[in-house]
Amino acid sequence: MTKADRPIGVFDSGVGGLTVVRALMERLPFESIVYFGDTARVPYGIKSPDTIARYAAQLTRFLLAQDVKMLIVACNTMAAVAQEVVRTLAGPNVPVLDVIEAGARAAVAATRNATVGVIGTPTTINSNTYALRIHALRGDVRVHSQACALFVPLVEEGWLDHPVTRLTAEEYLKPVLAEGVDTLVLGCTHYPLLKPVLADIAGPQVRIVDSAVTTAEQAARVLDGAEGLRAGAGSVPRHRFYVTDVPLRFQTIAERFLGRALPEVVRVDVPE
Amino acid sequence: MTKADRPIGVFDSGVGGLTVVRALMERLPFESIVYFGDTARVPYGIKSPDTIARYAAQLTRFLLAQDVKMLIVACNTMAAVAQEVVRTLAGPNVPVLDVIEAGARAAVAATRNATVGVIGTPTTINSNTYALRIHALRGDVRVHSQACALFVPLVEEGWLDHPVTRLTAEEYLKPVLAEGVDTLVLGCTHYPLLKPVLADIAGPQVRIVDSAVTTAEQAARVLDGAEGLRAGAGSVPRHRFYVTDVPLRFQTIAERFLGRALPEVVRVDVPE
Numbered sequence: 001m002t003k004a005d006r007p008i009g010v011f012d013s014g015v016g017g018l019t020v021v022r023a024l025m026e027r028l029p030f031e032s033i034v035y036f037g038d039t040a041r042v043p044y045g046i047k048s049p050d051t052i053a054r055y056a057a058q059l060t061r062f063l064l065a066q067d068v069k070m071l072i073v074a075c076n077t078m079a080a081v082a083q084e085v086v087r088t089l090a091g092p093n094v095p096v097l098d099v100i101e102a103g104a105r106a107a108v109a110a111t112r113n114a115t116v117g118v119i120g121t122p123t124t125i126n127s128n129t130y131a132l133r134i135h136a137l138r139g140d141v142r143v144h145s146q147a148c149a150l151f152v153p154l155v156e157e158g159w160l161d162h163p164v165t166r167l168t169a170e171e172y173l174k175p176v177l178a179e180g181v182d183t184l185v186l187g188c189t190h191y192p193l194l195k196p197v198l199a200d201i202a203g204p205q206v207r208i209v210d211s212a213v214t215t216a217e218q219a220a221r222v223l224d225g226a227e228g229l230r231a232g233a234g235s236v237p238r239h240r241f242y243v244t245d246v247p248l249r250f251q252t253i254a255e256r257f258l259g260r261a262l263p264e265v266v267r268v269d270v271p272e
Numbered sequence: 273m274t275k276a277d278r279p280i281g282v283f284d285s286g287v288g289g290l291t292v293v294r295a296l297m298e299r300l301p302f303e304s305i306v307y308f309g310d311t312a313r314v315p316y317g318i319k320s321p322d323t324i325a326r327y328a329a330q331l332t333r334f335l336l337a338q339d340v341k342m343l344i345v346a347c348n349t350m351a352a353v354a355q356e357v358v359r360t361l362a363g364p365n366v367p368v369l370d371v372i373e374a375g376a377r378a379a380v381a382a383t384r385n386a387t388v389g390v391i392g393t394p395t396t397i398n399s400n401t402y403a404l405r406i407h408a409l410r411g412d413v414r415v416h417s418q419a420c421a422l423f424v425p426l427v428e429e430g431w432l433d434h435p436v437t438r439l440t441a442e443e444y445l446k447p448v449l450a451e452g453v454d455t456l457v458l459g460c461t462h463y464p465l466l467k468p469v470l471a472d473i474a475g476p477q478v479r480i481v482d483s484a485v486t487t488a489e490q491a492a493r494v495l496d497g498a499e500g501l502r503a504g505a506g507s508v509p510r511h512r513f514y515v516t517d518v519p520l521r522f523q524t525i526a527e528r529f530l531g532r533a534l535p536e537v538v539r540v541d542v543p544e
Contacts, residue, residue, distance in 0.1 A: 001320050039319075040311055040313075040319060041312075042318070046314070046428075046519045047311075047312060047517050047519050048517050048518055049520050051312055051517050122521070123519075149425060149428070149429045150422070150425050150426065150431075150436075151427055152425075153421060153422050153424075153425040154422065156318075156421070157421045157422055160420075163439060164422075164436055164439050164443065167435060167436050167439060168436050171436065232357055245319055245320050245323050246320055247318045247319050247320050249394070
């Protein structure tokens with residue numbers, strides 16, 4: 001198998017990273033993809049950084065064994081606290097992208113008044129990684145962050161357009177919007193499913209940065225630069241999905257994230 | 273150490289079982305207690321029955337190694353799908369109680385119109401265990417169940433008396449109350465913290481069964497019957513708390529459940 005034919009590896013703590021797979025399938029339709037979701041141990045957002053780093057290393061080793069040509073950390077929590085362990089394991093020949101870096105770049109490109117809001121899980125927000133990455137790109141941008149612990153459960157309950165979700169979003173966004181942000185980063189791969197409600201509350205003057213879409217854009221740029229894009233003509237890409245558990249309502253929830261029917265899913269044991 | 277001096281073992285997937293510890297400390301103040309919460313892998317309510325049974329066996333072995341005189345499954349999800357594996361490991365000399373059995377007994381004792389509502393996590397409700405246990409006690413009771421996936425995240429966010437929580441509870445309880453239940457079982461150890469809101473929505477004609485309190489009552493009866501109650505005079509009981517992870521805001525959340533200051537917590541690795 002040539003380098004270009006090898007799959008892109010995408011991993012997440014659960015099903016949220018399927019929004020990144022969806023964006024990749026739309027932006028890079030000829031690429032093969034291997035997805036690994038640690039559904040037995042989801043959610044990571046309420047675990048300690050040490051535990052998250054240990055789990056991230058296990059997921060990385062699993063995907064490297066699948067001979068991936070690129071690794072995408074499609075989980076903000078792991079991107080926030082476990083980036084170094086993933087890069088070290090991947091080595092110099094497998095580029096590592098993550099949703100936080102992609103979101104930070106898009107936010108800096110989008111803002112006109114240098115005032116950016118970031119919403120995410122408690123662990124992502126407490127890590128302050130978005131502010132650090134945004135400041136590394138442009139030092140004068142003010143970042144206003146808000147942890148939104150209830151958004152993941154609301155998305156998984158399917159209450160995407162529900163009065164409870166609207167009321168919850170109003171409460172979480174109020175302090176961020178009061179700071180006059182003109183750009184709002186969805187710092188969790190679950191949040192693209194809430195984009196209509198969030199955009200409605202934020203109003204038309206606020207640009208929403210969907211880090212699933214921006215990550216797919218960055219993957220296309222990096223692979224193109226390294227001549228790693230797969231030639232499309234005459235061959236069908238393979239999309240494989242591995243999870244560590246198949247919980248209740250998995251198919252329904254996963255298809256909501258992927259935006260299409262889910263092919264066969266293989267359950268594997270949690271790697272040690 | 274005499275049999276009576278050995279501790280009561282209580283386990284849960286996370287911190288919710290601390291509501292059972294709180295009830296035990298109030299009902300049986302002379303008893304020593306060992307608590308084990310699998311905070312690294314919480315929540316169990318969204319995992320598959322096979323995975324839950326495997327984890328329950330690990331937690332049981334850990335507590336048996338602490339020489340407990342009784343095991344209390346303070347997690348509705350494990351009580352629903354992993355009861356047999358726990359009883360088999362405990363053997364004939366260590367009685368096993370669980371929150372579902374205690375809640376079922378209390379519901380049957382409380383109802384006057386033989387119409388009982390049960391609320392819990394999706395896994396607990398889908399297992400249908402409450403209905404099975406209630407029917408084993410009294411066959412003519414009609415049980416109306418409702419999965420309430422958002423209650424655990426709302427409690428952990430601390431939104432105990434919040435418009436979002438009230439709106440969510442109204443939505444979940446509406447179909448159950450429409451069936452004319454006169455008794456409502458809180459089938460999850462997180463829910464006692466929502467009792468004021470739930471009682472308010474249910475109205476004064478509905479009795480709320482708090483399975484933490486009813487489990488402590490049953491523990492007192494079983495130990496008394498087996499002459500296993502610890503003599504109080506002259507010795508202070510020991511309360512030990514083990515968890516598999518110490519996540520963000522752990523102390524705050526745990527103390528909300530325990531209703532008092534939390535003594536030292538020891539982090540141990542997830543047992544395999």
